Amino acid sequence: MQDLLYFFQQLINGLTIGSTYALIAIGYTMVYGIIGMINFAHGEIYMIGAYTALIAITGLATLGITWLPIVLLVALICAVIVSSSMGWAVERVAYRPVRGRHRLIPLISAIGMSIFLQNYVHLAQGSRNIGFPALIEGGFQLGSEDTFPLSISYIQITIFITTLICMTALSTFIARSRTGRACRAVSQDLGMASLLGIDTNRIISATFVIGAALAAVAGLLLGMYYGSVDPLFGFIAGLKAFTAAVLGGIGSIPGAMLGGLILGVAESMTSGYLSGEYKDVVSFGLLILILLFKPTGLLGKPEVEKI
Amino acid sequence: MAANNIKHALFCAVITLVISYPILGLNLVADGAVVYLEGATTFTVVSVFLAAVVVFLFQLFRDDIMARLGFISRLNPLSGRDPMPQQKRAKLESWVLTGIIVLALFWPFFVSRGSVDLATLVLIYIMLALGLNVVVGLAGLLDLGYVAFYAVGAYTFALLSQYAGFSFWMALPIGACLAALFGLVLGFPVLRLRGDYLAIVTLGFGEIIRILLNNWTNLTGGPNGIGGIPEPTLFGMEFGRRIKEEGNTSFHETLGIAYASEHKVIFLYLIALVLAVITGLIIRRFMRMPVGRAWEALREDEIAARSLGLSRTAVKLSAFTIGAFFAGFAGTVFASKQGFISPESFVFLESAIVLAIVVLGGMGSQIGVILAAIAVTILPELAREFSDYRMLVFGAAMVLMMVWRPQGLLPMRRIHIELGKQG
Numbered sequence: 001m002q003d004l005l006y007f008f009q010q011l012i013n014g015l016t017i018g019s020t021y022a023l024i025a026i027g028y029t030m031v032y033g034i035i036g037m038i039n040f041a042h043g044e045i046y047m048i049g050a051y052t053a054l055i056a057i058t059g060l061a062t063l064g065i066t067w068l069p070i071v072l073l074v075a076l077i078c079a080v081i082v083s084s085s086m087g088w089a090v091e092r093v094a095y096r097p098v099r100g101r102h103r104l105i106p107l108i109s110a111i112g113m114s115i116f117l118q119n120y121v122h123l124a125q126g127s128r129n130i131g132f133p134a135l136i137e138g139g140f141q142l143g144s145e146d147t148f149p150l151s152i153s154y155i156q157i158t159i160f161i162t163t164l165i166c167m168t169a170l171s172t173f174i175a176r177s178r179t180g181r182a183c184r185a186v187s188q189d190l191g192m193a194s195l196l197g198i199d200t201n202r203i204i205s206a207t208f209v210i211g212a213a214l215a216a217v218a219g220l221l222l223g224m225y226y227g228s229v230d231p232l233f234g235f236i237a238g239l240k241a242f243t244a245a246v247l248g249g250i251g252s253i254p255g256a257m258l259g260g261l262i263l264g265v266a267e268s269m270t271s272g273y274l275s276g277e278y279k280d281v282v283s284f285g286l287l288i289l290i291l292l293f294k295p296t297g298l299l300g301k302p303e304v305e306k307i
Numbered sequence: 308m309a310a311n312n313i314k315h316a317l318f319c320a321v322i323t324l325v326i327s328y329p330i331l332g333l334n335l336v337a338d339g340a341v342v343y344l345e346g347a348t349t350f351t352v353v354s355v356f357l358a359a360v361v362v363f364l365f366q367l368f369r370d371d372i373m374a375r376l377g378f379i380s381r382l383n384p385l386s387g388r389d390p391m392p393q394q395k396r397a398k399l400e401s402w403v404l405t406g407i408i409v410l411a412l413f414w415p416f417f418v419s420r421g422s423v424d425l426a427t428l429v430l431i432y433i434m435l436a437l438g439l440n441v442v443v444g445l446a447g448l449l450d451l452g453y454v455a456f457y458a459v460g461a462y463t464f465a466l467l468s469q470y471a472g473f474s475f476w477m478a479l480p481i482g483a484c485l486a487a488l489f490g491l492v493l494g495f496p497v498l499r500l501r502g503d504y505l506a507i508v509t510l511g512f513g514e515i516i517r518i519l520l521n522n523w524t525n526l527t528g529g530p531n532g533i534g535g536i537p538e539p540t541l542f543g544m545e546f547g548r549r550i551k552e553e554g555n556t557s558f559h560e561t562l563g564i565a566y567a568s569e570h571k572v573i574f575l576y577l578i579a580l581v582l583a584v585i586t587g588l589i590i591r592r593f594m595r596m597p598v599g600r601a602w603e604a605l606r607e608d609e610i611a612a613r614s615l616g617l618s619r620t621a622v623k624l625s626a627f628t629i630g631a632f633f634a635g636f637a638g639t640v641f642a643s644k645q646g647f648i649s650p651e652s653f654v655f656l657e658s659a660i661v662l663a664i665v666v667l668g669g670m671g672s673q674i675g676v677i678l679a680a681i682a683v684t685i686l687p688e689l690a691r692e693f694s695d696y697r698m699l700v701f702g703a704a705m706v707l708m709m710v711w712r713p714q715g716l717l718p719m720r721r722i723h724i725e726l727g728k729q730g
Contacts, residue, residue, distance in 0.1 A: 038503045048330065055333050058344045078329070085325040097710045104449050105713050107503050108666055111451075112705025115659055119699040124331045131342055235655075239514075242507060277522045284511035291504050292496050 005150050010272035011265060016156045016225070018264020019163035023218035024241035025248070025256035026170065027087075027211025033187040033251035034207050035099060040110035041090055042215060043238015044117035049083040049216030050223040050233060051121060054132055061133075068135060072220075079216040086117075087212025088205055096201070114235075122231040129230035132223040159221045166217055167257055170210070174253065179206055187251070236280065240267075243287040249300020258298060316366035320359045327355045400674070411580055415573045423569075423576045425688055427644055430579035431637050433680045434586050436664040437673065438633030441590055443662065444670035445599065446626035447606030448498070449506040451658055452513025456486040456631040458520065458653035460638025465533040465648055466526070475539035479639050486635025487628045494627035498620060513658060520650040532649025536642050538571060539578055579640050586633050587673060593629065594673075602626050603671075656698070663701045666708055669715020678717065 024046050031039045056078040060071050094113045098106045139153030174180040185193040186203045194200045222237070223229050244263045248255025263283055270282040290297065332352050334345045346352070365372060415423045435457060442450045463482040467473035473481070497508050520527050527533065593599045601622045604612040613619055642648050660683065668679030687697045708715065 038507065051335075052329050054342075055329055055335060055344065058335060058342055059333065062344055082325055082329055085322045089322055089326055094706045094710070098713070101713065102447075103501075103503060104443075104447065105709050107449060107506060108662070109706050109709035111659065111662070112702045112709065114702070115656075115698055116702030116706065119696075119702060121330060123695060123699060125335055128337065130335050130337045131340060133342075239507075239510070243511075246504075246507075275522075277518065281515050281518050284515050287511050288497070288508050291500055291508055295500065295504065 006272070009150055010268045012150075012152055012156065013272075014265035014268030015261060016159050016264070017268060018244075018261040019160055019257075020218045020222050020225075020260075021237075021241050021244045021264055022257045022260025023163055023166060023214045023221075024237060025245040025260050026214050026253060027208075028242050028245040029248070029250050029253060029256040030183075030207045030211050032245070034183070034190070034204060035095075037095065037103075037106045038110065038242065039090075039095075039208070039211070040107065040238075041094070041113040041117055042211065043234035043236075043241070044114050044121075045083050045086050045090070045212045045234070046215035046219045046237060046241075047229070047231065047234025048086055048117065048121060049079040049212075049219030050132075050229045051125060051219075052082040052216070053079040053220040053223055054130065054229055057133060057135070071135060076217065076220055079220050080213045083212040083216035083219070084209045087208040087215075090117075091205055091208040096204075114238075118231050118235065125231065127231060129228040129233075132227050132229055134227055135224055155221075155225055159225060162217065162221060166214055170214070170253065173210075179203070183207060240283055243283050246287060246297055247290055249297030251301070252297070252299045255297055255299035312367055312369075316363045319366045320363035323359045323362045324355065327358065328352075331355055404674075408580075408584060412577070415576050420569050420572050423572050425685065427572070427576045427579045427640075429681055429684045430576070430583045431641050431644070432661065432664065432684050433583045433677050434579075434633055434637035434640070435661045436668070436676045436680045437583075437586050437590055438630045438637070439661050440665050440668075440671065440673065440676050441593070441602070441626050441633075442630035443665050444672070444676070445594065445606065446602040446623060448623060448626065449503070450509045450627070450630065451506050451655070451662070452509035452511070452516070453630070453634055453661055454653045454655070454658040455509075455513040455516040456490055456634035457638040457641070457657070458516055458650075459486040459489050459631075460635030461642040461648050461652070462520065462527065462533075462638075463635070464639045464642045465536050468537055469533060469535070474537060475639070475643050479636070482639040483632050483635040486638065487632035490628045490631025491624065494624050494631075495620075498623040498627065510655065510658075513653075513655060517650050517653055520653070528649075530649060530651070532647055532651075534647040536646050536648070538646070539575065539643055541574065575640075575644055579644075582636060582640060586636065587677070590629075590633075591673065598622065598625055660701065663705055666705055667716060669718040672715060672717050675715050675717030679715075 024042065027042045027045070028039060031037065031042075053075040056075040057071055060066070060074060065071065090113055094109045095106055098109050134155070136153075136155045136158055139151055139156070142150040142152070174183060182193070182198045182203050183206065185196070185198060186200055190200055193203075240263060241260070244259035245256050246259070247263060248257065248259025263286065266286060267279045267283055270276075270279045332347045332355055334347055336343055336345045415426065435453070439450065439453050442448050442453070460482040463485050464473070464475070464478040467478045467481065493509075493512055497505060497512075500508060521530055523529070601612070601617050602625075604615075605617060605619065605622050609619065612622075641652070645652075664679045664683050665676055667675075667683065668677070669675035683701075687694045
């Protein structure tokens with residue numbers, strides 16, 4: 001019984017982390033689906049979202065506003081606005097001029113952008129990690145104290161519900177709205193979509209903005225969950241999210257969700273049953289294995305090489 | 308059109324404000340557990356607004372400015388000139404290179420110890436960059452975990468000296484070969500992947516190696532690293548004041564000169580110089596050999612190269628292995644120079660710096676890469692007060708290079724034979 005509860009505890013922790021990975025992974029997978037490049041700076045955009053949220057929360061606290069819904073809402077809106085603007089600007093400055101050149105050129109440009117943004121925040125806000133207030137505290141426990149209690153905190157529930165809402169909204173947006181249809185058209189055939197009168201530049205910008213907004217949501221949620229932020233906070237999370245995107249099949253949005261959840265669970269099982277230090281090894285190992293044996297991922301479509 | 312322009316310019320200016328003001332203008336200060344906000348200096352705030360104004364004006368008069376910029380490149384007196392004849396150029400190049408090497412041989416005897424130490428570091432980076440140049444520049448395989456092979460070389464030497472008492476000269480080939488073996492073993496399954504996937508997998512591999520080094524405390528000492536790595540000896544002569552190992556003699560006693568701590572530094576520098584020159588020469592040979600041509604062919608057009616009968620795996624694997632070999636080489640020298648290594652020296656940033664060197668110098672061009680390695684290592688030392696901005700500038704430079712000059716500052720010139728003019 002105790003073993004089973006322990007297992008469920010790890011499962012819940014894993015699903016929480018995994019759903020935020022899924023939120024970040026959307027940004028990778030949408031950009032890859034449309035222009036076929038890895039947006040290496042996406043993890044940094046997520047980190048900037050977390051910082052902006054923290055700045056907004058601290059600013060509100062200075063003004064004396066502490067009513068939770070207002071604080072969360074304002075922090076969320078600020079983070080989304082700043083991150084989306086950043087996503088837009090990054091695409092405009094670093095990716096649009098090199099679009100369509102040799103595959104490595106946009107990737108190197110993206111790595112440069114990632115280093116630049118990391119150091120931009122590092123220089124402006126210092127390199128030390130800063131405490132993030134736990135706005136949503138408490139939780140409830142299942143099971144009695146003498147065996148292993150299964151605890152679920154409110155923040156975990158918040159993370160899960162928020163992710164669910166974001167994903168549903170995104171799916172509806174992609175499936176129903178005019179821009180969403182255009183997104184799908186562009187990802188199928190950029191040239192043809194542009195011939196049919198779709199402003200592809202606008203759609204590509206929109207993709208970056210949507211991805212960045214979701215990353216900002218993840219930034220706020222994970223900031224509260226982990227309790228601190230630092231400028232390097234985005235790098236590893238970005239890699240994990242990329243792994244999640246590849247795991248689910250890059251270019252596929254449901255795949256990113258599935259990949260995020262699987263990766264989160266795999267990680268928390270590793271820290272629960274082996275050792276916390278090796279959880280990164282497991283996720284990178286998983287990435288390598290997937291790329292070797294099933295490069296299209298779980299839900300991805302095989303890519304046909306055209307000559 | 309004009310109204311449209313103003314709207315766009317305003318939008319860009321607002322975006323500039325949004326992305327820079329919250330991060331630059333409002334600083335989070337942690338005082339114990341309490342976090343509060345602090346406004347930035349007036350200078351920063353004014354700069355942020357000035358930047359927004361500049362962006363607004365630039366976007367407003369974008370077309371005009373771009374037209375002017377095109378004019379500037381025409382002002383360059385060298386742009387219209389014919390390139391130097393191939394033979395003359397090759398001759399000039401080899402003379403200049405020989406001159407530089409001779410100069411580099413005698414230079415350490417006249418300068419301070421600190422600069423020789425820095426120069427040794429530059430040479431290590433040159434070795435690393437030349438090796439990565441084969442992988443990224445010539446073969447077109449983006450390797451983001453290059454530092455892993457560097458770590459393999461360094462740790463091989465450190466562990467062999469600690470557990471088996473190996474000297475530098477015995478460990479040097481072993482370290483390099485072991486790194487090459489790692490390259491081979493990793494490369495074999497991975498090289499089938501397309502460019503960007505390869506980059507991520509190598510990055511993951513680099514991180515895995517670092518995490519293992521950090522956590523395998525019994526063997527590697529974990530985050531504490533390994534110390535007491537011996538310095539190289541010259542035919543059994545040690546450079547310390549006292550002899551550490553049985554059977555060795557000491558350099559200053561054998562030659563009958565007074566002991567000076569500079570000897571050791573200069574000797575290390577000379578070893579690094581010789582190894583860097585060897586690295587350069589070997590890779591230069593490779594570039595002219597069929598395998599070097601095959602690397603480039605595969606980089607340019609994989610399908611065409613394969614249809615001409617090149618084996619994709621063999622060609623890519625050779626580039627990967629050779630790159631790893633020289634990283635191991637550099638790692639051994641690095642371990643010997645520092646005398647102490649820990650996983651902290653082998654983070655992703657290190658890979659990124661070496662990649663930046665290759666990209667800035669011009670992918671595939673040896674001279675460009677060497678000059679870039681010198682510049683990238685020495686400039687931050689010269690401008691110490693700006694050293695915080697080093698990585699910021701690197702990142703920006705990488706983006707700008709890709710946008711404006713993806714071939715690098717000194718792009719590679721293909722070695723070719725010209726046909727004589729007909730008639």
